[in-house]
Amino acid sequence: MKTRGTVAAAVASAGILLAGWQAGTQAGGTSIITATGTTAEGSGGASGTNGSAPHSATTKGTTSGTTAAGTFTGAAVQTRFGSVQVQITVAGGTITDVTALHLTDDDRKSIQISNRAAPVLRSEVLAAQSADVQTVSGATVTSGAYLTSLQAAIDAANL
Amino acid sequence: MQQTSDPTEASGAPLKIRTFTSMGTVISLALVPDGPAAGQAADDELAAALAVVERLFRDLDETFSLYRPDSEASRLARGELTLPRASDIMRDLYAEAHDWRLRTEGAFSPERPDGVLDLSGLVKGHAIREAGTSLLALGRRNWCLNAGGDVLAGGSPVPGSGEPWRAGIVDPGNRGSLVAAYPLAAAGRHLALATSGSAERGDHIWRQHGRPAEFSQVSVAAADIVTADILATAVVSGGTPMLDRAADGWDAAILAVRTDGSLVATPSFRR
Numbered sequence: 001m002k003t004r005g006t007v008a009a010a011v012a013s014a015g016i017l018l019a020g021w022q023a024g025t026q027a028g029g030t031s032i033i034t035a036t037g038t039t040a041e042g043s044g045g046a047s048g049t050n051g052s053a054p055h056s057a058t059t060k061g062t063t064s065g066t067t068a069a070g071t072f073t074g075a076a077v078q079t080r081f082g083s084v085q086v087q088i089t090v091a092g093g094t095i096t097d098v099t100a101l102h103l104t105d106d107d108r109k110s111i112q113i114s115n116r117a118a119p120v121l122r123s124e125v126l127a128a129q130s131a132d133v134q135t136v137s138g139a140t141v142t143s144g145a146y147l148t149s150l151q152a153a154i155d156a157a158n159l
Numbered sequence: 160m161q162q163t164s165d166p167t168e169a170s171g172a173p174l175k176i177r178t179f180t181s182m183g184t185v186i187s188l189a190l191v192p193d194g195p196a197a198g199q200a201a202d203d204e205l206a207a208a209l210a211v212v213e214r215l216f217r218d219l220d221e222t223f224s225l226y227r228p229d230s231e232a233s234r235l236a237r238g239e240l241t242l243p244r245a246s247d248i249m250r251d252l253y254a255e256a257h258d259w260r261l262r263t264e265g266a267f268s269p270e271r272p273d274g275v276l277d278l279s280g281l282v283k284g285h286a287i288r289e290a291g292t293s294l295l296a297l298g299r300r301n302w303c304l305n306a307g308g309d310v311l312a313g314g315s316p317v318p319g320s321g322e323p324w325r326a327g328i329v330d331p332g333n334r335g336s337l338v339a340a341y342p343l344a345a346a347g348r349h350l351a352l353a354t355s356g357s358a359e360r361g362d363h364i365w366r367q368h369g370r371p372a373e374f375s376q377v378s379v380a381a382a383d384i385v386t387a388d389i390l391a392t393a394v395v396s397g398g399t400p401m402l403d404r405a406a407d408g409w410d411a412a413i414l415a416v417r418t419d420g421s422l423v424a425t426p427s428f429r430r
Contacts, residue, residue, distance in 0.1 A: 115406045117413055120424045125414065127430075128327050128340030134174065134189060134316050136337070138308040138329030139356025139376055140283075146185040150329065150337070151305060155187045158176040 068093050079104065130154070174316055175201065177209045181216040182283055183226070184307030188212055191301040191318055208299055212290040216306075219289075222248060223282045225275075236275045249278075256281045259389050264404070266397030267389050284353065284388035287311045291384070303343075309353040311384040312343040326352050331376040332420050339414055339428060341380050349412060349427075351384035355391040357418075372418055373398040379405070380412040380427070387411070399423075 068090045076085040082104040089097040103114055130136070136151040146152050176189045188209050192201040223232045231249055234240040242253060256269030256278055271277045283306055291311045294302050301314030303324050312324040323344030330338035343350050357372040377394040381387040390405045394415060397404075402423065406413055412427035 115411075115425050117402050117406045117415065117423050117425045120422050120429060122338065122422060124430055125339040125422060125424055125428050126341060128325060128337055130327060130337055133325045133327035133337070133340060135187070135303050135305045135310050135312075135324060136308070136327045136329060137305075137310050137341075137352045137354040137378055138334070139331065139354055140184055140307040140309070142183055143180045143185050146307075148334075150327065150335065151187060151308070152185075155176045155178050158174050158189065 073101065076102065173201070175205050177205055179209070179213045179216075181213070182220050182224070182279075182286070182307070184283075186212070186216060186307070187305040189303040189305075189316075190299060191314070191316060193298070193300055193318060204299070208294055208297055208302070211293050211297065212304065215290050215293060216286050219248075219282055219286045222246065223252075223278055225277060225279065232276070232278065236277075242276075252278050252281055252285060255285075255385075259393075262408075263389070263393040263397065263401065266393035266401040280392050281385065281389065283307070283309065284385040287351075287384045287388075309351075309384060309388055310343065311351045313350065315344070321346060328352075328354060328378050328414060329376075331356060331416050338416060338422070339378075339424075341378075341412065341414075341428065343380070348382050348410065349380040350382065351387040352378060352380045353384060353388035353391045354378040355388075355395045357395050374402075374415045374423075375418045375420075376416040377402075378414045381409065 069092065071087060071089050073087045074085060076083045083102060084104055085100075085102040087099045087101050088095050089099075100114065130150050130153070134154065136149070136154065138149070138151075141149050141151075174189055174191050176187055178185050178187045180186070188205075190205045190208055192204055221227065222230060224230045225232050225236060227233060231240065231246060235242065235245060235249070242250060245253075253269060253276065256267075259267045259281070260269060267280065269276060269278055269281065287304060287306050287309060288311070290304055291313060294304070294313060299313070301316065301318045303310065303312040303316070308329070310324075310326050312326075315322045316324055321344070323342035323346075326341050326343050327337040328339045328341065330336045332338075341349070341352055343352060354376060356376045357374065372395070374395055377391045379387045379391040379394070381390065386409060390409060390411055390413070394402045394405055394413065402413065402415055405411055406425050411425070413423075413425045414428045415423045417423065
């Protein structure tokens with residue numbers, strides 16, 4: 001009797017674990033973006049189906065993660081600095097751009113958030129050839145190293 | 160080196176550059192003559208401006224250089240002089256450096272790890288700031304001052320056009336090429352651009368808490384050169400936490416090169 005009870009408990013536990021795993025897998029396998037047409041609204045957070053499910057937003061009209069494409073607008077979210085709303089662009093199931101439609105009603109906070117440094121590719125920053133600039137900024141060069149620097153070339157051209 | 164697109168050709172006002180050596184590096188002053196001044200008059204204008212700037216750098220170097228045994232800074236370092244008895248400029252810059260230490264939460268420090276007061280992280284920026292003030296006081300409106308890679312500009316390379324001075328930023332992985340550019344213009348508020356590195360002449364940059372260097376080079380554009388210079392130094396020293404604090408707390412554009420060559424930038428550095 002005691003053995004049977006233990007086995008029953010073990011099976012029940014396994015069932016709960018399996019249900020949790022399935023919930024997690026399902027949530028992970030579908031797009032977390034609510035996609036109805038080209039714009040969608042966030043539908044307000046996880047519904048708490050299972051403790052082990054990831055806390056992604058519940059979705060409606062989900063598209064497959066590999067084929068999702070288009071522009072998606074999130075709901076305006078109230079924060080203690082005012083409302084915040086973002087838009088993402090998805091191509092081939094990958095987020096290719098994130099745009100802030102509205103960054104708080106607190107101007108100072110808005111500047112701070114929008115000035116955040118982020119990784120960029122070399123092709124994404126303001127670029128110039130040395131012939132197109134009038135001066136060159138770099139880590140301090142010694143007077144010896146100056147001779148072979150770009151700045152020395154610019155100086156020599158304008159003596 | 161022949162410039163392929165010389166912006167001064169059209170206006171007929173030639174950009175002229177003179178250099179001198181001070182503080183262990185080379186200072187370049189570029190000046191565009193105001194109005195019709197040309198030839199000898201323009202040369203005289205440049206010579207006068209250069210003399211003022213050079214004198215300013217030399218005086219500050221004589222006071223603050225730790226490479227000169229007879230400087231006031233060296234006497235302070237040896238304990239022959241105490242701060243309360245030091246000159247006004249020494250105490251003023253010490254106070255300013257101390258303020259920057261608080262504002263950067265220690266990422267910038269006026270003291271070396273061995274405790275010796277070393278204001279060299281602030282003195283060059285101060286010299287550039289003072290030189291810029293002097294140039295404006297002399298009535299010079301269109302100029303660009305580069306002191307060992309730290310830049311302060313006034314006006315435009317093409318007077319009256321509003322065109323910005325275009326500054327390139329050296330690629331730390333290949334010092335013969337540029338990794339990025341930034342326009343320095345009064346309209347864009349950022350007239351100063353400073354770059355600090357963890358490899359070259361990094362002798363005044365102490366990494367916080369012995370953390371390994373995250374960035375090989377950090378460039379900061381700001382409204383004034385001291386802010387730009389200090390923040391660039393602080394981000395090299397303090398890594399990503401200081402980078403975020405600098406972007407949050409100051410009106411500054413920042414481009415940081417990680418030690419693996421990848422880039423981190425605030426939006427103004429993006430195309």
